[in-house]
Amino acid sequence: MIATALLGPIVALVAWSLLVLFYLAFVRFRGIKRAGIKVDPSRGGRGQDLEGVLDPKCNWPAHNYAHLMEQPTLFYAIVLTLALMQFDHPVNVMMAWAYAALRIVHSIVQIFFNDLRIRFPLFLVSTLVLAGLTLHAALALLH
Numbered sequence: 001m002i003a004t005a006l007l008g009p010i011v012a013l014v015a016w017s018l019l020v021l022f023y024l025a026f027v028r029f030r031g032i033k034r035a036g037i038k039v040d041p042s043r044g045g046r047g048q049d050l051e052g053v054l055d056p057k058c059n060w061p062a063h064n065y066a067h068l069m070e071q072p073t074l075f076y077a078i079v080l081t082l083a084l085m086q087f088d089h090p091v092n093v094m095m096a097w098a099y100a101a102l103r104i105v106h107s108i109v110q111i112f113f114n115d116l117r118i119r120f121p122l123f124l125v126s127t128l129v130l131a132g133l134t135l136h137a138a139l140a141l142l143h
Contacts (some may be wrong), residue, residue, distance in 0.1 A: 003088030006079050009096035013075070016104050017068045020111070024061035031058030057114075064110040068103070071130070074100055076135050087140050095129050095136075102126035 003034040028047065031054040032039065039045075047062050079096050082088070109115060 001086060003083045003086045005084040005088045005093045006096055009100040010076055010079055013072055013100040013103060020061060020065050020068060020107055024065050027058050027061050031055060060114050064107050072103060075130055078137055080095045081137050085133045085140055092133060092136055095133050099126055
């Protein structure tokens with residue numbers, strides 16, 4: 001049996017990540033068109049090649065998408081671990097939703113404003129929440 005109450009925040013953050021991916025594609029293609037860059041489909045390229053070429057705001061969604069592929073992978077692992085342990089204590093469920101919400105707000109700030117005075121505290125608090133989830137899992141395993 002798996003503790004399904006913990007799966008909602010995972011699904012929410014994955015769905016958000018996909019929305020960010022679609023938005024970054026829209027913003028990048030629009031930026032490429034506005035910059036008058038001709039794309040050669042026979043030649044591969046990387047999004048990083050557009051750094052310094054496009055308006056920096058066109059790259060903010062891509063930066064955020066990369067961030068969503070980094071630390072949240074630890075979130076997915078620890079929340080799935082808690083679910084498999086059937087440790088769906090309300091505190092764990094609340095922390096999982098808090099982490100997902102904090103990362104979504106972090107995304108909105110980074111994509112549209114990119115103000116580190118707001119972004120960094122959101123990142124710090126979400127990291128502390130992730131540490132709390134990890135501590136709960138570790139303590140449960142020790143008992």
